[in-house]
Amino acid sequence: MTRLSIQQILLITLILSLFSLMIWSQDFTQVAAGVALFLFGMTLLENGFKALSGGILERILKVSTARQSQSVAFGLASTTLMQSSSLVSLITVSFVSAQMITLAAGIGIIMGANLGTTTGAWLMAGFGLKVDIAAYALPLLVIGVLLQLQKGQKLRGLGAILLGIAFLFLGIHYMKLGFESLQGTFDLSAYAMTGLLGVLVFTLIGMIITTIMQSSHASLLIIISALATGQVSYENALALAIGANLGSTITIVIGAMAANAWGKRLAWSHVVFNIGTALIAIVFINVFVWLVDGLAGLLGIAPDNYLLKLALFHTLFNLTGVLLLWPFVPNLADGLTCWVSEKQVAREQPRFVLASAISSGDTARQAVALEVGHLFDNSYGLIAQGIGLRRSVIESEESLTTAVQNTRRFMPLDLDGDYEQKVKNLHNAIVEFIGQAQQQGLPESVTENLYQLRRASLNSVQAVKAIKHMHKNLVRYGVSDQAAVRQKYDMMRIALAKLLRALRRHMQADKPLPSDQMAAFFSHWQQQIDDTSRQVQAGLDQDIRQRALSAYIATSIMNDEMYWRGLANHLLLAMQLFNEAQKTSAKADNQSELDAVPPTF
Structure with missing residues (x-):
């Protein structure tokens, strides 16, 4: 059986499973529709920024990576702006593969992009689930469609950005409604697990969710929505967030499969960084929980505001990973250069001029x-x-x-x-x-x-x-x-x-x-x-x-x-x-x- 046919079978199975679940539960339909709208919004947002920038992102990337701090800052800023670490990561793979920036600079951008994903968690936890966000979506939808009908590339790009934000808001709204309704008919919190086993199981679940959706932002939205409605416990939500971070490596690994050795080295650096960060978070999860509680008090976050505490935890363990890896980026780059060797193409020998x-x-x-x-x-x-x-x-x-x-x-x-x-x-x-x-x-x-x-x-x-x-x-x-x-x-x-x-x-x-x-x-x-x-x-x-x-x-x-x-x-x-x-x-x-x-x- 060919690879393509296996993919087709998996896709058909997924569609039939989703269709069955949506027929079975209207509440699940709302959650699924919310995820779909959110993912579609992210796609529009990426396309809009690419059209609006007209290559500006690539130019800034090329000139803003002279120092490691600049590389991290670029990854953080661009991911915060576009709310898409996958887009930033794939562009970085292309630049490292073409040797337009160094591998060390690429690693810095990946580290910054990981930090940038935490801003999405703060926005969703602090704003997205506390107001009627759908009310803001509708005006953006109208203006976005109007701009999309224009001929100018920049106007259409701006329209795609506004439409993307509108669909993000609608996705958050429907997921919130879906989880609230689901709470009355199906209690996922009954499956909560404590201790190390619970951390490991829910880390794996978070990783699977992100791998399927190819978006850590969408995974975090599901986790935050489920936590807000009491469908998952705070402890399990922390483990899910760790898993979402791990799952985000799949996108860049897939993107680097067709790249040369330099692109593969960058993908492996992402894997090393995320696995290392996840292991630290799992082993020292109690320490992180203690730090989150202490920092929450200093920042004026209420003890029972688990949404903001989850966002703080996500920021804290990613920041820890960046700080720990920072001094060793040159060593990691050198090690990966030796470990992931150039593909040795057999030198073509003349067949006839003997x-x-x-x-x-x-x-x-x-x-x-x-x-x-x-x-x-x-x-x-x-x-x-x-x-x-x-x-x-x-x-x-x-x-x-x-x-x-x-x-x-x-x-x-x-x-x-x-x-x-x-x-x-x-x-x-x-x-x-x-x-x-x-x-x-x-x-x-x-x-x-x-x-x-x-x-x-x-x-x-x-x-x-x-x-x-x-x-x-x-x-x-x-x-x-x-x-x-x-x-x-x-x-x-x-x-x-x-x-x-x-x-x-x-x-x-x-x-x-x-x-x-x-x-x-x-x-x-x-x-x-x-x-x-x-x-x-x-x-x-x-x-x-x-x-x-x-x-x-x-x-x-x-x-x-x-x-x-x-x-x-x-x-x-x-x-x-x-x-x-x-x-x-x-x-x-x-x-x-x-x-x-x-x-x-």
């Missing part, structure tokens, strides 16, 4: 042609990965436009390492082989043929170099929520994917294209490249004036269009040179056959 192939001009020419084809195949695969598509998609009959538009995520790839192992090494071998072959006194026609193949190899290499540069911005902007940005990058990706498909088919053909067909092919794709280039550049100035694009992102698009155009032209030229070399080789073979036929009289 010493035995230099015995004659014909064998040398054939060996180089086959090796250039080998190099082109590797280059083609890396470029396909670089634009976020699988080889199988390009080699199929699937719509490339649909495949590009359905892309949901770009994760950084180690294209530098792959280039060294799979492309440059082969090109070096080709150049060295041709140099050795020339010493054998080859005919001029063979030498010229080898030069053409070497130039074809070089152009393939240059194409891969271009995708290395372009891929970094595809990770950042390739699936941007800004329609103007996404459209520009989709244009380039679609055109390049179509070119790759066409080149692949011709490279696999049994015979080289005749000169007239090759000229028509080259002219057609040159026109396609020029047309796409004009479409990408068109309207950039207007988008900047109308604030649909920031100048920062617009210049990135201009640079990437230059890389893209160079990449496409290098691929075309590689194909043309390879085709010409194959034709020359075929003519030479035919002439050799004619020369071998004895004359008849």
Whole structure:
């Protein structure tokens, strides 16, 4: 059974279970609807901030991580503002993977993001459950929808933020109502557990809840709502909060699965930090409870105000984790760098340009042609990965436009390492082989043929170099929520994917294209490249004036269009040179056959 089918079965099972529970209990329906509204609100809030910032978050992240204190402050401030530690964590994974910030800086941001989640607990405990929050949601809903109908990207982003806040408020409201109603029909507090066993069991439950919902904020809301209505005891709520913290590591681990070694190192640092913090909180939970009671008195929090005391506990154990790990961040970064090693990609060995192939001009020419084809195949695969598509998609009959538009995520790839192992090494071998072959006194026609193949190899290499540069911005902007940005990058990706498909088919053909067909092919794709280039550049100035694009992102698009155009032209030229070399080789073979036929009289 495939992984996809297992996911489908689990999803169907979850839907049927929820549907059954909602039919069985109207109160559960209110709680479930509240969770759904809250999660939807968080999604809108994330999308709104991403659209409104126009890359500002990434720019601030890049320049605000010079010191560890700045990294922690950035993580704290950005998570407090957006109420989404997962968004901040995933952006940080991307930046660390691309080595735009150091691993130590990334760890600092993760620590700050953990602290930032505590602000959500304070807001929910101190405000969300004590007033009629739904009354504030409705005006925000109206204004948010009105702004969403506007054309300006910034206005729509602001509208998404207001809608997100409105749905957060509605989610809190319905969860509060649901738990209050549930209290009269089903008493969850009857299952309360005390002692170490209770702490461990409820920590596990909190972890499972967060893992399922992929949101520690939503988990905390459930915990606070259940505590407010007496459905869970204060002691068990503390354990649930510890579990929610642990469960939040799953999001970043999933996000880093496709990342390179640097992204995985950051994910492991998050796991180490959260597990370490959770262990400290569990082992010293009685000490933390004593500290919370003492601090609550100093802060004027009533002894029976368990909601605010839970928020204080959540802040206290996260702050303790940050303070304890702070001096050891450089050591942790060094340790993870050694422990999570770079994926060792086997150096691609030449298959055809071997010493035995230099015995004659014909064998040398054939060996180089086959090796250039080998190099082109590797280059083609890396470029396909670089634009976020699988080889199988390009080699199929699937719509490339649909495949590009359905892309949901770009994760950084180690294209530098792959280039060294799979492309440059082969090109070096080709150049060295041709140099050795020339010493054998080859005919001029063979030498010229080898030069053409070497130039074809070089152009393939240059194409891969271009995708290395372009891929970094595809990770950042390739699936941007800004329609103007996404459209520009989709244009380039679609055109390049179509070119790759066409080149692949011709490279696999049994015979080289005749000169007239090759000229028509080259002219057609040159026109396609020029047309796409004009479409990408068109309207950039207007988008900047109308604030649909920031100048920062617009210049990135201009640079990437230059890389893209160079990449496409290098691929075309590689194909043309390879085709010409194959034709020359075929003519030479035919002439050799004619020369071998004895004359008849």
